[in-house]
Amino acid sequence: MIHELPLAERFGTFLAEGALAAEFRLREIEPFFHTYDCIVLDFSGVRNVNSSFANALLVPLIEQHGSEALGKLRFHGCNPIVRVMIEGALALGLQRAQENGHAVTV
């Protein structure tokens, strides 16, 4: 089963607040994390995203769920700016997971 989450519909074209991202993660991703095989974060229509949003959305997911998160999460419709920010957040999540002693394979 696939859980699709269109972000532009919820947040508009600029994803700018870590607090909103954290709330979204807690309400829309974490409760369903083990229910779905695949979670698609759809960034179609998003022009820009800042570190605050990208990190609050993704770092704790990788930190807590490690390889399972990397196996389930997919990112759709990312422009080059969004992609850089997501890759940065994923790398930070990996660093944190490894610091916490979790082996994460990419």
Add this chain to the structure above:
Amino acid sequence: MARLRLPSAVYDDSMSDFLTRLGWVETLDQGPIEVDFQDVGFYQPAALSALLAAVNSWCRRNRTVAFINAQACPAFRYLQRMDFFTLSGIALPEDFKRHEETGRFMALRRVDTALAGRVDAVCREIATCLFPKLAESDDPNRTGAFDVLEYASSELINNIIQHARGVGYVAVQRYPQKGLVCVGIADSGIGIRRSFEETAPSFWDPAMTHLDAVRTATQPRASSKAHLAAGWDGGRVNEGVGLSMLKEIAADADGVFTLASGTGFYQENHLQKRPYPIEITMLHPFQGTVCSLVLPKEKLGNLQEILLNAKKRLGLLRGDTPFDNLFT
């Protein structure tokens, strides 16, 4: 009565002196504060924001603040146009017609937790105000200045909402002849050192000075909140990357990055090709935090490339491409 005679101009070079002066006035006595505007001519956006934040802080602590010679100062109309007096709670008659802000500056704007949930709209407004022609463009090779301004404003405003516990003000200005874009933000909140002290991240040390705290805040992954609970237990919202990214963006663009809080002052001035950061312990503390970015517009090319370079230099991106299969 404490009397503060404001300097005629505040540039990057004189920012630490100016902030020290704002701190100094609080040491004089506990009576009214008289702010003398007589000489005020040119103030960078961050200086205006810092002055307004200081006035707000004094008023909040029940100090009576009086502005004198404001109407006689060379920058009177500019200060009116920036809504400086209005935001200070003083209504002065205007004897001029307000022209469009678009393309040059945006009036000072109050920043506090009431902006939560609207940061994207505010930052888009800021960027659109300075670069209206770029607002509708979809070409990332053209919209770099717009994108950087939107991005930087959002990180700075988020910092106030998340950490300051006080009121802040943001100002933006474009200087077409110099080719510069300036963003200045200041708050009258708890400051960086106390934010670290209250949340005690792993790097916290009671011996940490304000300068240590400011220096630490410019490093990646130095957040007062990154170690707090995440996931099911709480919504961790900060990984401590924002300021370090802004510092790198300024470096990449040959601009100026300034961060000050308490007695700590840190500045990288690539515009004047200063080889080392300026790190100062100011004689008197600024009650809150100030951050300023001065960026040459022509160097603000493509935001994706700017972010990529900044993240690589900070070690926030892996050199290989392990995540390719996650993107569809």
